[in-house]
Amino acid sequence: MFKKKEELDFANVDTIIGKDTEFSGTINGKGILRVDGKVTGEIITGDVLVGETGVVEANIKARHVTVSGTIKGNIEASGLLELMPSARLTGDIKVSNLSIGDGAYFKGACEMLSGDKSKENKGQEKK
Known part of the structure; x- marks a missing residue:
């Protein structure tokens, strides 16, 4: 269904917030961010992996x-x-695709x- 290898390749993580590390502020980047510690603030980046x-x-985009x-x-x-099954998420989400593991x-x-903006525009034009 999803191309996990292509879309979710976390083998090349760019930034790691380690287990005993706390960060407060805005993280703004384009690469892959892995969080094993604590982040407070805002995250804007390419991909995020929360261990x-x-x-x-924080709000994440x-x-x-x-x-x-x-x-x-x-x-x-x-x-x-x-x-993932061990995940705990409290907050509103806007997503194109969603996968929730058993126990999350x-x-x-x-x-x-919607992944296709042209369909949204066509629907608006008919009104």
């Missing part, structure tokens, strides 16, 4: 987001939001984004 020990208290840890904040993902916790509103 099992990761705690994020990214292409793909994979969560095994805890997030308190809103997520906007233009690609795939994947909640999610509390918030969900808006599914």
Whole structure:
């Protein structure tokens, strides 16, 4: 269904927030961010991976987001939001694709984004 190798290649992580590290502020980048520690603030980047020990208290805007840890904040993902079985997410999400593993916790509103803008425009033109 999804091209996991192509879309979710976390083998080449650009930035790591380690298990015993806390960061407060805005992270703005284009690469892959892995969080195993704690981040408070805002994350704007290409892809985000929150490990099992990761705690994020921030809004996230990214292409793909994979969560095994805890997030308190809103997520906007233009690609795939994947909640692994150990994930805990409290916040609203806007995503193109969503995968929730058995046992994952999610509390918030969900808006599914259309991947094809031309279909949205055609629908508006008919009104």
